[in-house]
Amino acid sequence: MDGDLICIPGQRLCISDKVNVPGQGTYEKLGYIYAKFAGVVKVLKHDDTCSISVHGMIDQSIVPAPGDIVTAMVTIVNQRFCKCTIKCIGDIVLSRPYRGILRKEEVKAVGKDATEMYKSFRPGDIILARVLPMTEAHTYQLSTAENELGVVIAHSEEGIAMVPVSWTEMQCPKTLIKELRKVAKIVPEEVALLDSA
Incomplete structure (x- = not known):
């Protein structure tokens, strides 16, 4: 070249x-x-x-690549997969959303057969996921099979932002009702910097 x-x-x-x-x-x-x-x-x-x-150039139109960590919103959940809209790649907000799909086999690293999609994600959840190599045109394959990946923002039926109480549950601070999720283990930036030093 x-x-x-x-x-x-x-x-x-x-x-x-x-x-x-x-x-x-x-x-x-x-x-x-x-x-x-x-x-x-x-x-x-x-x-x-x-x-x-x-x-x-000034108007960047970046696309997800295999290995990228993306932020996506769950739109549809069924027994075999959930469909997502990819909003960000790393800390870059995309100028247009991309379609993503997260299959049941890619939710957890262990216990893949026992995974129940509706106990891991709900429509409206914001998740962190890793992009896998594409197998379908125009749809990005996603995975949350790492501790740091999964649901980062979820709202209760009351519409209140829930807080994580374990790796499998989030709780509404108002009603104290717990809901099942595949919760992302968020490492604060300061701790990540200390670990890498």
Whole structure:
């Protein structure tokens, strides 16, 4: 790849190998490097490698990539899966939402067969999830099978924000009624910084 070119979200840029490596604003999938958002493609040559990156324009239209942590709102729940609307990637608010699906097998790391979707999520819940490699066009596969992933915001039937009381329950502070959820284990930023130091 020579020179700078303009790319669109999800555009395949080049093969991913020992020479071409994905950089900022890109992701690798099935041996190719793709653009995460619209922008200018930059090639930074090192000794024996080229880092392929995308530098966004003012109106970035970023797309979820495998491995990204996203914030999504649950819209539909049934026995086999729940459908979601992806609102953010990391701390970046998306200019448009994307469709996501969270299958029963991807809710928990253990006890997958015993998972009951309605005891894990309800419509309107805000969840943190990891993006899996896509298997369907226009729908992102999601997973909450990590302790840090799951429901972060839920409202009771009274419309009051509930507080987590365990990894499987949230409670309404007004009525004290508990509801089952797959609760995300949120690590405060200060503790995360101390752990990494």
